[in-house]
Amino acid sequence: MVKNYEEIYRKSELYWGAGPSDLVKRFAELAPTGAAVDLGMGEGRDALYLAGLGFTVTGVESAQSGVSKCLGIARKKNLPVKAISADVRTFPIPKNRYALIVAINLFQFLTKTEARNVIDRAVAGLKRGGLFVCESFTIDDPHFKAHKKKSHEISPGTFRDSSGNIYSLYNYGEILKMACGGQIGETSEAKLRPVYYSEFDYYDTTHGPAHWHGVVDFVGKKL
Numbered sequence: 001m002v003k004n005y006e007e008i009y010r011k012s013e014l015y016w017g018a019g020p021s022d023l024v025k026r027f028a029e030l031a032p033t034g035a036a037v038d039l040g041m042g043e044g045r046d047a048l049y050l051a052g053l054g055f056t057v058t059g060v061e062s063a064q065s066g067v068s069k070c071l072g073i074a075r076k077k078n079l080p081v082k083a084i085s086a087d088v089r090t091f092p093i094p095k096n097r098y099a100l101i102v103a104i105n106l107f108q109f110l111t112k113t114e115a116r117n118v119i120d121r122a123v124a125g126l127k128r129g130g131l132f133v134c135e136s137f138t139i140d141d142p143h144f145k146a147h148k149k150k151s152h153e154i155s156p157g158t159f160r161d162s163s164g165n166i167y168s169l170y171n172y173g174e175i176l177k178m179a180c181g182g183q184i185g186e187t188s189e190a191k192l193r194p195v196y197y198s199e200f201d202y203y204d205t206t207h208g209p210a211h212w213h214g215v216v217d218f219v220g221k222k223l
């Protein structure tokens with residue numbers, strides 16, 4: 001379980017904003033039609049957007065308040081979103097089912113082994129031509145230096161803070177390697193062909209005081 005999202009989502013305003021994330025907005029329509037999953041959906045901004053595009057959406061979120069908020073909006077807007085309170089680390093993803101699986105700003109809250117396991121199961125869960133879309137934080141994120149100083153580094157780039165929360169910052173190319181295999185261009189049947197990959201610094205003005213992030217964006221297609 002992660003910091004105080006349970007409490008944050010109980011407030012009436014939308015913490016992550018009403019519109020979809022930039023990455024999902026940009027790439028969702030490249031996916032085939034069908035079923036989609038939003039892993040760590042928060043208040044469901046992407047899940048709701050995808051339902052509006054015609055995907056049959058399941059949203060998975062550990063904070064019950066986020067799930068309830070998403071379901072409330074879905075009801076009001078008459079959007080068919082199935083929102084589930086569950087842990088992405090154990091949530092079963094049926095094989096070859098989904099047109100689109102998104103995980104926006106989730107993997108920083110998992111150990112890298114857990115993230116890899118979720119990615120492997122997401123890849124297996126995509127149907128041929130399906131897209132996996134994810135965003136997380138790199139070692140250029142200011143959290144990296146802060147955690148190096150004050151948290152326990154349990155494995156390279158993964159920290160446990162004094163409250164027991166896990167925080168992972170991804171090295172250059174690490175997510176790409178997890179999703180696509182060893183070498184760029186070298187893909188196995190189980191992995192993804194990279195469609196888009198970027199590591200960049202981002203000045204975030206969407207919530208709280210403006211702040212910088214080191215961001216990694218990845219979009220891959222199931223071959």
Ligand SMILES: C[S@@+](CC[C@H](N)C(=O)[O-])C[C@H]1O[C@@H](n2cnc3c(N)ncnc32)[C@H](O)[C@@H]1O
Binds near residue numbers: 063086103
């Ligand atoms: C930074 S927020 C992003 C929310 C949403 N994807 C968005 O972009 O608006 C990360 C979310 O992942 C959820 N989360 C973290 N670890 C999780 C886990 N193991 N299982 C399910 N949800 C989790 C958190 O509760 C939080 O809502």
